[in-house]
Amino acid sequence: MNCAECKEILVGHIEGLLEDSQKQAVESHLKTCPPCRAELAQITTLHDRLAANGKNLAQRNLENRVLDRILKEQNLRLKRVNKTYTPLQLWRNIVKTQITKFAAVAVIIIVAGLLITFLGTSEPAYALAQTIEASHSIRYLHMVNYVASQDEPMEFWVEFDSGGQLKNMRLHKPAWMEPDDGATVIVWKDNKMQVWIKKKNFLVTLKDEEVAAQVLKQAEQLDPKFAVERLRREQELGNAEVDVEVPTDKAELIVVTATSLKEDDSPFQRMILFVDQATKLVNSVEAYKLEGDEYRKVVTLEYYDYNQPIDAKMFSLDQEVSPDAAEIDQTAQEVGLAQGTLSDEEIAVEVARQFFEALIAQDYASAGRLFEGMPADFIKKQFGSMRFLRIVSVGPAGPHPIPETQGLVVPSIVEVEKDGQISEWKLERLGVRQVHGQPGRWTIFGGI
Amino acid sequence: MGTSDGYYIERCLDGHPDDFRHLVRRYQAVLLAHLAGQLGSHDKAEEAAQETLVRAYFALQKLKKRESFFSWLLGIANRVAKEQQRSEQRRSQIAEVLSEDVPRPEMSHDFGLERAVAALPPPYRELVLLRYYGGCSCSEVSQQLGMPLGTVTKNLSRAYAILRDSLQRQNESEVHK
Numbered sequence: 354m355n356c357a358e359c360k361e362i363l364v365g366h367i368e369g370l371l372e373d374s375q376k377q378a379v380e381s382h383l384k385t386c387p388p389c390r391a392e393l394a395q396i397t398t399l400h401d402r403l404a405a406n407g408k409n410l411a412q413r414n415l416e417n418r419v420l421d422r423i424l425k426e427q428n429l430r431l432k433r434v435n436k437t438y439t440p441l442q443l444w445r446n447i448v449k450t451q452i453t454k455f456a457a458v459a460v461i462i463i464v465a466g467l468l469i470t471f472l473g474t475s476e477p478a479y480a481l482a483q484t485i486e487a488s489h490s491i492r493y494l495h496m497v498n499y500v501a502s503q504d505e506p507m508e509f510w511v512e513f514d515s516g517g518q519l520k521n522m523r524l525h526k527p528a529w530m531e532p533d534d535g536a537t538v539i540v541w542k543d544n545k546m547q548v549w550i551k552k553k554n555f556l557v558t559l560k561d562e563e564v565a566a567q568v569l570k571q572a573e574q575l576d577p578k579f580a581v582e583r584l585r586r587e588q589e590l591g592n593a594e595v596d597v598e599v600p601t602d603k604a605e606l607i608v609v610t611a612t613s614l615k616e617d618d619s620p621f622q623r624m625i626l627f628v629d630q631a632t633k634l635v636n637s638v639e640a641y642k643l644e645g646d647e648y649r650k651v652v653t654l655e656y657y658d659y660n661q662p663i664d665a666k667m668f669s670l671d672q673e674v675s676p677d678a679a680e681i682d683q684t685a686q687e688v689g690l691a692q693g694t695l696s697d698e699e700i701a702v703e704v705a706r707q708f709f710e711a712l713i714a715q716d717y718a719s720a721g722r723l724f725e726g727m728p729a730d731f732i733k734k735q736f737g738s739m740r741f742l743r744i745v746s747v748g749p750a751g752p753h754p755i756p757e758t759q760g761l762v763v764p765s766i767v768e769v770e771k772d773g774q775i776s777e778w779k780l781e782r783l784g785v786r787q788v789h790g791q792p793g794r795w796t797i798f799g800g801i
Numbered sequence: 802m803g804t805s806d807g808y809y810i811e812r813c814l815d816g817h818p819d820d821f822r823h824l825v826r827r828y829q830a831v832l833l834a835h836l837a838g839q840l841g842s843h844d845k846a847e848e849a850a851q852e853t854l855v856r857a858y859f860a861l862q863k864l865k866k867r868e869s870f871f872s873w874l875l876g877i878a879n880r881v882a883k884e885q886q887r888s889e890q891r892r893s894q895i896a897e898v899l900s901e902d903v904p905r906p907e908m909s910h911d912f913g914l915e916r917a918v919a920a921l922p923p924p925y926r927e928l929v930l931l932r933y934y935g936g937c938s939c940s941e942v943s944q945q946l947g948m949p950l951g952t953v954t955k956n957l958s959r960a961y962a963i964l965r966d967s968l969q970r971q972n973e974s975e976v977h978k
Contacts, residue, residue, distance in 0.1 A: 407934040413829065413830075422851060502817065505816075
């Protein structure tokens with residue numbers, strides 16, 4: 354081997370990539386060639402220097418800082434109102450929103466309920482009463498709720514009246530809570546609830562005390578004053594052990610750790626409250642689940658902007674929703690059919706029957722009125738591609754498979770013609786229930 | 802090198818931002834070395850590296866070829882570095898007007914080496930960054946860059962020569978001072 358050949362494979366030699374025969378050849382050449390040995394030494398020095406520098410830089414911990422920045426930035430982006438509008442998607446999905454909307458409400462309520470059930474857990478030394486009292490003077494509050502591994506939080510803005518009652522509320526539901534609808538904004542004001550499904554450019558106005566009450570209840574449950582009250586009660590009942598850590602540094606937060614003593618299936622076995630020393634207001638709450646021997650954090654609830662007045666615009670969607678958004682205003686029209694003297698099962702069957710009759714007559718406006726007050730063109734879009742020939746059977750009505758819907762199911766069979774083919778369409782889950790906010794009236798709901 | 806960049810990118814896009822951590826870990830030294838040489842200080846490099854990674858995270862869905870994450874990341878880092886340098890220049894112009902001292906670039910323990918790496922022609926630089934700062938073996942580098950192993954070692958050899966040359970010149974100019 355000569356020097357040129359040696360130099361060519363020297364890096365391979367240092368990197369340990371050479372085959373045995375090559376390796377031996379390089380080594381025997383090096384033994385006899387001082388210049389190549391010098392070259393090897395130089396490269397090795399540089400190699401080591403690079404490796405050491407690389408190792409040094411790898412030790413700098415950028416991870417947490419980068420992740421923090423990402424989470425903060427994501428938060429900010431979420432707060433910015435999304436002004437982009439996408440055209441309406443499949444109508445069936447829109448119909449489904451009626452169900453997902455309520456299902457999602459149920460989910461939030463469960464989460465909030467869980468949080469609260471556990472928060473009802475005990476009473477520590479610094480006196481939770483101080484926090485309860487301090488919280489009573491709160492008029493405005495911004496709450497951010499991170500759930501499990503989801504990066505986008507649920508976010509609430511609430512305004513209380515002088516009596517501490519919830520007055521206005523805005524809720525941002527992230528896309529992961531609404532797989533079909535995407536990010537959704539709910540605003541509650543003047544006893545009216547508006548739901549804006551951005552992705553579908555769809556605005557639903559409800560005057561429904563029941564649904565609104567659920568949403569409001571959930572906001573109330575996250576309200577720190579009630580949360581802490583619950584915690585105190587649980588402690589009094591001996592259901593939880595509460596440990597309070599009051600740091601000597603007044604700038605640091607009081608840490609209230611409540612651990613469940615009950616061996617039950619509580620959703621959270623540990624809650625940690627972080628309380629500001631000066632104001633006694635809750636800064637954040639973390640909820641943990643016991644998995645094996647470890648408490649794993651599943652929910653983080655952060656409280657911001659105590660008593661920072663919230664712009665009234667936040668509680669109105671007027672300026673945000675695109676002018677071409679499809680609106681379903683259930684407060685402006687009578688939806689469905691009046692029950693009269695019919696039983697629940699009878700009216701449910703009647704609604705379904707009239708709905709099919711309207712479709713047979715291609716009277717999409719009437720069909721829409723029987724279907725949550727949907728606009729005629731949506732009904733046409735969905736059903737216009739087929740002709741409804743006759744009703745084969747409707748009913749009898751039975752309980753809906755999803756009890757949360759509080760509806761009945763009316764299995765039906767209709768004969769339809771599509772692309773010249775006549776067939777029977779079996780609808781096994783046609784749901785009918787009372788119109789929200791319109792007592793005594795019944796409507797078709799959910800996906801068909 | 803273990804799990805591919807593509808897998809973590811997929812996870813991030815799937816709503817698991819925490820998995821971005823793995824990519825940060827994998828490429829932080831690469832970015833720091835690359836940026837320190839350009840910006841003249843570790844503090845600035847750290848700031849720019851963070852900014853690069855955050856921007857990359859929010860632009861992940863725009864990355865068409867998952868396997869090119871590394872080169873794409875360096876591209877973002879270059880833009881961030883340029884922006885920083887521009888605002889730096891503006892600041893130092895103002896500082897000059899106010900006849901305040903413009904801070905000298907902070908010398909890290911091996912700033913000379915980082916400067917030399919930053920000055921390498923791009924193909925060699927990528928190679929050296931991946932090998933020494935990305936913790937890749939030569940065969941991993943060959944996979945990542947889609948380059949035969951023989952070419953990797955040959956180019957590394959060439960990169961060493963250039964590095965040695967520029968380190969030598971740095972030494973000489975130090976001596977002259």
